[in-house]
Amino acid sequence: xxxxxxxxxxxxxxxxxxxxxxxxxxxxxxxxxxxxxxxxxxxxxxxxxxxxxxxxxxxxxxxxxxxxxxxxxxxxxxxxxxxxxxxxxxxxxxxxxxxxxxxxxxxxxxxxxxxxxxxxxxxxxxxxxxxxxxxxxxxxxxxxxxxxxxxxxxxxxxxxxxxxxxxxxx
Amino acid sequence: xxxxxxxxxxxxxxxxxxxxxxxxxxxxxxxxxxxxxxxxxxxxxxxxxxxxxxxxxxxxxxxxxxxxxxxxxxxxxxxxxxxxxxxxxxxxxxxxxxxxxxxxxxxxxxxxxxxxxxxxxxxxxxxxxxxxxxxxxxxxxxxxxxxxxxxxxxxxxxxxxxxxxxxxxxxxxxxxxxxxxxxxxxxxxxxxxxxxxxxxxxxxxxxxxxxxxxxxxxxxxxxxxxxxxxxxxxxxxxxxxxxxxxxxxxxxxxxxxxxxxxxxxxxxxxxx
Numbered sequence: 021x022x023x024x025x026x027x028x029x030x031x032x033x034x035x036x037x038x039x040x041x042x043x044x045x046x047x048x049x050x051x052x053x054x055x056x057x058x059x060x061x062x063x064x065x066x067x068x069x070x071x072x073x074x075x076x077x078x079x080x081x082x083x084x085x086x087x088x089x090x091x092x093x094x095x096x097x098x099x100x101x102x103x104x105x106x107x108x109x110x111x112x113x114x115x116x117x118x119x120x121x122x123x124x125x126x127x128x129x130x131x132x133x134x135x136x137x138x139x140x141x142x143x144x145x146x147x148x149x150x151x152x153x154x155x156x157x158x159x160x161x162x163x164x165x166x167x168x169x170x171x172x173x174x175x176x177x178x179x180x181x182x183x184x185x186x187x188x189x190x
Numbered sequence: 191x192x193x194x195x196x197x198x199x200x201x202x203x204x205x206x207x208x209x210x211x212x213x214x215x216x217x218x219x220x221x222x223x224x225x226x227x228x229x230x231x232x233x234x235x236x237x238x239x240x241x242x243x244x245x246x247x248x249x250x251x252x253x254x255x256x257x258x259x260x261x262x263x264x265x266x267x268x269x270x271x272x273x274x275x276x277x278x279x280x281x282x283x284x285x286x287x288x289x290x291x292x293x294x295x296x297x298x299x300x301x302x303x304x305x306x307x308x309x310x311x312x313x314x315x316x317x318x319x320x321x322x323x324x325x326x327x328x329x330x331x332x333x334x335x336x337x338x339x340x341x342x343x344x345x346x347x348x349x350x351x352x353x354x355x356x357x358x359x360x361x362x363x364x365x366x367x368x369x370x371x372x373x374x375x376x377x378x379x380x381x382x383x384x385x386x387x388x389x390x391x392x393x394x395x396x397x398x399x400x401x402x403x404x405x406x407x408x409x410x411x412x413x414x415x416x417x418x419x420x421x422x423x424x425x426x427x428x429x430x431x432x433x434x435x436x437x438x439x440x441x442x443x444x445x446x447x448x449x450x451x452x453x454x455x456x457x458x459x460x461x462x
Contacts, residue, residue: 021445021446022445023352023353023366023445024352025350025351025352025370057374057375057378058374058378059371059374060351060367060370060371060373060374061367061370062364062366062367062370073366075350075351075352075366075367075370077351077370077374089377089378089381089382090381091349091377091378091380091381092374092377092378092381094349094350094377095347095348095349095350095351095352096350097350
């Protein structure tokens with residue numbers, strides 16, 4: 021079994037802890053409790069018969085990545101940069117943030133994830149995602165978005181981590 | 191036809207002439223061939239030359255190759271910085287600890303001396319009994335407390351917080367998560383107080399302590415219950431340095447093998 025450290029980072033309130041909980045425990049809570057410092061947990065993912073242990077660090081949100089203690093990133097194999105699809109302020113600095121992350125961990129895999137897709141709904145519906153609106157937001161983001169997720173419904177969450185695990189064993 | 195016959199005769203004459211003129215050379219070549227083919231004769235001939243060159247090499251090595259060797263060492267040191275530091279760390283640690291320990295012992299002796307002088311009239315019998323047994327006042331106070339026990343021990347990769355190995359007296363929660371959280375706390379404290387090149391060395395709650403012994407690319411965390419005197423702590427630190435030197439300098443390549451090897455060694459050495 022291989023073990024890899026993965027960091028969840030991004031601005032505050034984008035749903036990092038919700039993604040963390042959804043992935044680790046398969047649960048979701050509407051209650052917002054801000055993360056202080058960092059929380060660490062683990063999940064083993066199986067890819068084609070091979071086990072990959074993902075040690076996930078959920079870091080307290082910061083408006084800019086240069087505010088996050090650098091030592092939290094050290095030794096990480098991947099970074100999941102999360103932004104809120106409904107709040108442009110959470111992705112307007114994404115280019116600068118990516119440069120900071122690339123400077124700290126030049127060899128790490130970086131995934132850019134837009135969360136809360138369950139809130140981008142077609143008018144007049146309460147559970148149909150507006151794909152056109154989602155694409156429009158993705159175009160507004162200065163860099164390529166690897167995935168859109170919903171910690172609330174669990175949409176694409178497992179897939180996101182499976183893809184990462186796949187890249188770890190590749 | 192006549193021309194061909196003339197050519198043949200010329201060739202034979204040339205051969206005869208060659209045999210006469212090159213007779214000595216041919217004999218010399220044959221001897222040389224014999225020398226080359228026979229390892230014993232060849233060895234006899236070559237040995238003095240090799241020995242002479244070896245001697246020359248030995249005497250002139252520093253002069254001829256100093257720059258090249260220096261360059262090679264420099265490149266090797268740069269390339270294997272982590273491995274070298276891992277080897278040097280425990281040795282350096284031992285030397286520094288020995289010196290610090292000596293200084294602390296001197297300080298302790300001086301405090302004992304002061305206490306002896308200050309409270310001469312009180313507790314004379316108690317001190318008399320202890321001194322007969324060779325126990326100092328400070329040691330007696332510490333020994334009155336409960337003995338310590340190692341509850342859990344972890345070897346953790348310094349930056350990532352990934353676990354190299356662990357051992358415990360009982361089944362605790364996921365040890366990977368403990369290692370990760372300990373690393374997160376350690377990183378947080380070290381970053382928050384911005385003390386460069388200083389490491390968090392202990393976390394304490396109640397009588398439970400987590401001692402952290404730092405090495406270059408990993409650290410060892412030991413959860414301890416009960417009280418520990420400074421001498422016992424010193425002894426444990428030395429044991430950890432020895433353990434690092436013996437067990438952690440050469441680790442297997444496979445992650446699973448690393449975990450198994452380190453965990454078994456930790457259990458055998460530290461968990462009673």
